[in-house]
Amino acid sequence: MKLIVDGKRLDGRSLSDLRTPLAIRAGVLNKADGSAYIEWGNNKILAAVYGPKECIPRHDINPYKAVVRCRYAMSPFASFEEHGRTGPNRRSREISKVIQEVFENVILAEQFPKTAIDIFIEVLQADGGTRVAGLTAAAVALADAGIPMKDVVAGIAAGKIDGQIAVDFGKYEDNFGESDMPFAISLRTGEILLFQMDGMLTKDEIAKAIDMAFEGAKKVNELQVKALKARYVEKEEKGAAPAPGIPPQEPASAEQPPQPAEGQEQPY
Amino acid sequence: MEILDEVKKDFIRDLIAKGKRPDERAFDDYRQITIEKGAIPSAEGSARVHMGQTQVLVGIKMDTGTPFADRPEEGVLATNAELLPMASPTFEPGPPSAESIELARVVDRGIRSSNAVDLPSLFIEPEKVWMTFVDIYVLDHDGNMLDAAALAAMAAIENCRMPKFEDGKVVRGEYAGPLKIGNRCVTCTFAKVGSAMLLDPSFDEEKAMDARITIATTPDYVCAVQKGCAGGFTRDEVLSLVDASFKKGNDLRALL
Numbered sequence: 001m002k003l004i005v006d007g008k009r010l011d012g013r014s015l016s017d018l019r020t021p022l023a024i025r026a027g028v029l030n031k032a033d034g035s036a037y038i039e040w041g042n043n044k045i046l047a048a049v050y051g052p053k054e055c056i057p058r059h060d061i062n063p064y065k066a067v068v069r070c071r072y073a074m075s076p077f078a079s080f081e082e083h084g085r086t087g088p089n090r091r092s093r094e095i096s097k098v099i100q101e102v103f104e105n106v107i108l109a110e111q112f113p114k115t116a117i118d119i120f121i122e123v124l125q126a127d128g129g130t131r132v133a134g135l136t137a138a139a140v141a142l143a144d145a146g147i148p149m150k151d152v153v154a155g156i157a158a159g160k161i162d163g164q165i166a167v168d169f170g171k172y173e174d175n176f177g178e179s180d181m182p183f184a185i186s187l188r189t190g191e192i193l194l195f196q197m198d199g200m201l202t203k204d205e206i207a208k209a210i211d212m213a214f215e216g217a218k219k220v221n222e223l224q225v226k227a228l229k230a231r232y233v234e235k236e237e238k239g240a241a242p243a244p245g246i247p248p249q250e251p252a253s254a255e256q257p258p259q260p261a262e263g264q265e266q267p268y
Numbered sequence: 269m270e271i272l273d274e275v276k277k278d279f280i281r282d283l284i285a286k287g288k289r290p291d292e293r294a295f296d297d298y299r300q301i302t303i304e305k306g307a308i309p310s311a312e313g314s315a316r317v318h319m320g321q322t323q324v325l326v327g328i329k330m331d332t333g334t335p336f337a338d339r340p341e342e343g344v345l346a347t348n349a350e351l352l353p354m355a356s357p358t359f360e361p362g363p364p365s366a367e368s369i370e371l372a373r374v375v376d377r378g379i380r381s382s383n384a385v386d387l388p389s390l391f392i393e394p395e396k397v398w399m400t401f402v403d404i405y406v407l408d409h410d411g412n413m414l415d416a417a418a419l420a421a422m423a424a425i426e427n428c429r430m431p432k433f434e435d436g437k438v439v440r441g442e443y444a445g446p447l448k449i450g451n452r453c454v455t456c457t458f459a460k461v462g463s464a465m466l467l468d469p470s471f472d473e474e475k476a477m478d479a480r481i482t483i484a485t486t487p488d489y490v491c492a493v494q495k496g497c498a499g500g501f502t503r504d505e506v507l508s509l510v511d512a513s514f515k516k517g518n519d520l521r522a523l524l
Contacts (some may be wrong), residue, residue: 004462038445041293090364090369090372090373093366093369093374094366094369094370094373097366097367097369097370098370098494098495098496099292101495101496101497101498102498104498105500105517107501142277179381185499189500190503191499191500191502192495192500192501192502192506193491193495193500194423194495195481195501195506196494197492197493197494197496198377198380198489198492199381199491199492200381200382200486200489200490201490201491202488202489202490203490203507203510203511203514206490206506206510207503207507210503210506211503214503268283
């Protein structure tokens with residue numbers, strides 16, 4: 001399957017373009033201390049944060065800092081393929097672990113000893129790059145919960161398709177590409193906090209993928225900040241009014257990805 | 269919260285800041301490594317690796333089964349890891365921990381990406397392929413389980429024999445030749461302690477580390493990466509560790 005034709009990808013993007021839509025909204029749930037919803041390509045992902053709160057079970061308590069926990073999960077109806085299974089599996093357990101480690105880095109957990117901070121990421125619809133989209137939303141949800149952090153971490157994937165390094169793969173590029181590298185990047189410190197990779201790459205290709213990922217992360221981070229600012233304006237106007245909820249959908253077309261480029265808004 | 273661990277951690281961090289390791293190794297040295305192929309003759313392939321005091325056994329069993337729907341003409345590779353409760357006071361019996369799942373999946377990713385096991389050669393007939401079960405047993409945990417497990421897995425793959433297949437049945441105890449191998453993949457794991465990068469961290473060094481990165485290589489390519497723990501790596505740190513992994517990876521491959 002050709003993934004790049006005349007320098008353009010299946011959905012008309014260049015190698016460095018991010019998918020559209022890429023939209024983040026903060027404060028979408030009522031009960032959670034913080035929440036966010038992200039639509040990124042055909043990904044639709046909710047993130048929620050509870051805490052700092054009492055740490056249960058008590059044997060998990062750390063007397064010096066808050067325990068940060070993360071659950072990444074995918075709904076059984078998330079893919080265009082067959083019905084998935086509910087509940088954790090090996091893939092989701094690994095992803096939960098690496099995302100948890102990202103937030104252990106940025107949350108100022110020492111300020112909340114003996115407590116727990118729970119991060120929940122639910123992938124409602126999946127289209128490749130769910131872990132980086134999920135953690136991008138979770139970073140916004142943590143900020144929305146007012147939890148002090150060193151940085152709002154941005155997620156972005158890079159990799160190799162048809163012999164070329166590119167960023168932000170959709171499902172087809174994920175499945176039929178040669179290499180996939182999800183990243184979480186703290187732009188303030190210049191550190192890579194989540195880094196996984198499969199496929200076969202040379203050192204130069206890895207260097208190029210990292211550089212492109214940093215560029216992409218800047219765009220993602222801008223949207224995270226924008227979502228948080230919009231949330232503050234909302235709070236100013238309505239007080240701590242109920243969260244706006246997930247915006248209603250325009251009637252979804254049954255069209256499956258990849259969609260044709262024409263008639264779509266410009267890639268971000 | 270283990271008080272002794274906290275005290276030890278400070279001691280080790282101070283030592284490393286002065287350019288020394290507790291066992292006086294250089295920062296880019298492995299501990300002594302031994303590989304014993306064919307340690308378990310009942311398995312189709314096996315190997316036991318000692319890396320210092322860390323001890324990992326890998327056994328491979330082969331069976332026939334149905335292929336995955338999206339790869340109908342390829343064999344199946346399944347990797348699992350057991351952190352035996354006897355290996356460390358921190359391992360408990362029960363369902364697999366996130367740590368053991370990560371260990372198995374990172375070893376699997378390296379083998380799979382590098383085509384260490386030639387999966388197309390495991391096709392038998394439509395709807396019937398060879399399944400390769402790679403089981404990682406951590407027997408004794410003194411740090412860097414990942415490199416020991418990946419090395420043991422690669423050694424076991426090299427040691428693996430194909431069972432004889434006759435009249436639609438597997439003939440146990442008789443073999444039809446070696447398993448077909450593609451590239452030889454090994455991993456190099458580094459612990460970041462302050463600004464120091466330590467190859468092959470020991471158990472105590474792992475307690476003191478800020479971050480961990482595992483880089484799997486073949487002679488020419490990086491075939492898997494996994495960053496672990498809360499700390500981060502800069503772009504330049506990653507690239508210099510990629511160089512080190514190619515160099516040290518060749519040393520490991522020479523031992524196989």
